[in-house]
Amino acid sequence: MQKLEQLINAKIMPLAEKMTKNKILGALMEGFIRTSPITLGIAFITIVGNFPVPGWTNYLKEIGLMAHVDAITNGATGVLTLYVIYSLAMAYAKRLETNEKNAAIISLAFFIMIIPQTITTTVMQDGKAVESVINALKLDYLGGQGLFIGMIVALVVTKLYAYLSSKNLTFKLPDSVPPMVSQSLSPVFVVTIIFVLAFVIRVGFSFTPAGDIINFFIQTINAPLNSMVASPISIIIIMGLLAILWFFGIHNAVLQGPLGVISLTMVMGNIQAFQAGKELPYLLPSVIYGGMMASGFMSIVIGYMFKAKSAKFKQLAKLSFIPSVFNITEPIMFGMPIIMNPMFMIPQCFTQIISGFVTWGLAITILPVSLNPTMSLLPWTTPIFIKMPLAGGINYTIIMIICFAITFMMWYPFIKVADRHEYELEQANEESLQNAK
Numbered sequence: 403m404q405k406l407e408q409l410i411n412a413k414i415m416p417l418a419e420k421m422t423k424n425k426i427l428g429a430l431m432e433g434f435i436r437t438s439p440i441t442l443g444i445a446f447i448t449i450v451g452n453f454p455v456p457g458w459t460n461y462l463k464e465i466g467l468m469a470h471v472d473a474i475t476n477g478a479t480g481v482l483t484l485y486v487i488y489s490l491a492m493a494y495a496k497r498l499e500t501n502e503k504n505a506a507i508i509s510l511a512f513f514i515m516i517i518p519q520t521i522t523t524t525v526m527q528d529g530k531a532v533e534s535v536i537n538a539l540k541l542d543y544l545g546g547q548g549l550f551i552g553m554i555v556a557l558v559v560t561k562l563y564a565y566l567s568s569k570n571l572t573f574k575l576p577d578s579v580p581p582m583v584s585q586s587l588s589p590v591f592v593v594t595i596i597f598v599l600a601f602v603i604r605v606g607f608s609f610t611p612a613g614d615i616i617n618f619f620i621q622t623i624n625a626p627l628n629s630m631v632a633s634p635i636s637i638i639i640i641m642g643l644l645a646i647l648w649f650f651g652i653h654n655a656v657l658q659g660p661l662g663v664i665s666l667t668m669v670m671g672n673i674q675a676f677q678a679g680k681e682l683p684y685l686l687p688s689v690i691y692g693g694m695m696a697s698g699f700m701s702i703v704i705g706y707m708f709k710a711k712s713a714k715f716k717q718l719a720k721l722s723f724i725p726s727v728f729n730i731t732e733p734i735m736f737g738m739p740i741i742m743n744p745m746f747m748i749p750q751c752f753t754q755i756i757s758g759f760v761t762w763g764l765a766i767t768i769l770p771v772s773l774n775p776t777m778s779l780l781p782w783t784t785p786i787f788i789k790m791p792l793a794g795g796i797n798y799t800i801i802m803i804i805c806f807a808i809t810f811m812m813w814y815p816f817i818k819v820a821d822r823h824e825y826e827l828e829q830a831n832e833e834s835l836q837n838a839k
């Protein structure tokens with residue numbers, strides 16, 4: 403382990419530092435960190451609203467609170483893309499030394515312009531159900547499904563705004579005009595050019611089968627996976643791809659099509675066979691899926707951070723540990739951040755893949771699992787260390803512990819090196835403050 407830490411210090415850390423000095427990567431990391439108060443702040447309400455106790459969510463619906471819980475959650479993570487666009491554009495504009503607020507609000511407007519603005523719904527008319535198109539923004543596009551496109555918009559629009567502003571395309575207003583008014587009116591011509599580009603993009607994608615840029619992106623990502631069936635290798639591929647895409651800021655909501663079809667096929671097929679007393683048709687893929695979920699249990703990683711040297715890691719551990727127990731990973735993903743952070747690329751992208759193959763090998767050799775598939779119907783916030791033992795008994799519990807160990811071994815050296823680096827930065831900043839006094 404010590405040699406691995408030395409390798410990370412000698413090879414990966416310098417590369418990570420060099421990459422984070424890049425304006426785009428630096429802006430991405432800052433942008434995600436600035437949204438962490440939202441993901442941390444909403445965690446408690448999300449846990450309470452989806453607490454893994456039978457009948458709890460139904461009770462909240464009966465007393466009329468669940469709708470309000472959903473509204474608060476949607477106001478935070480449901481429109482997270484909007485917050486990321488704003489904070490990312492601000493961070494990038496600061497590095498490009500251009501007007502930060504203008505870049506941020508123009509990026510937001512650009513994104514809204516290119517996404518679908520109508521929703522087809524069913525209404526009752528003359529006693530018959532008919533389809534009706536209404537003007538509305540779909541929360542899916544403002545949340546996980548639109549995150550990657552939103553990141554691209556923030557970077558491209560901010561860069562374009564900075565470039566055009568440097569070409570003297572702004573209006574020169576008299577010095578007597580207040581700065582707030584001048585900053586708002588002077589870039590009108592620049593903004594017009596940017597919005598024309600939004601119009602071109604919107605019209606261009608309307609001629610594609612997808613009809614818009616968001617669905618075009620989703621269909622492009624989903625296309626190679628739609629023909630997959632529920633098999634061990636397909637589960638490893640999809641779950642591994644989810645981890646890799648999440649590192650690049652592409653939320654798993656983008657793959658909900660093929661993942662939803664495969665998971666629903668496994669769950670319903672296994673439950674029907676289980677109730678009929680027959681052999682489970684998707685036993686092995688389901689066991690592998692559980693093992694890979696166990697390796698994504700970030701509480702194992704966060705637990706170590708309580709012993710960190712840096713104040714940042716200690717504080718982040720306190721704030722994100724409880725949410726991670728209930729499978730809410732956004733606080734650590736955005737707060738560290740792990741997304742687009744070259745330091746954590748290896749553990750984030752490969753831990754679950756390794757655990758998938760290890761689970762596969764164990765399940766077909768020394769640790770066969772007798773699965774109770776009805777446990778897959780437990781709420782998504784049910785801690786994995788509760789769900790897996792209930793679903794598969796002692797053998798599944800052993801597999802879970804092994805996957806936990808893999809997770810710890812994969813993340814430990816990278817967390818340790820990153821913590822040491824943060825601690826050194828904190829010490830250097832403290833010395834600078836003392837010298838300034």
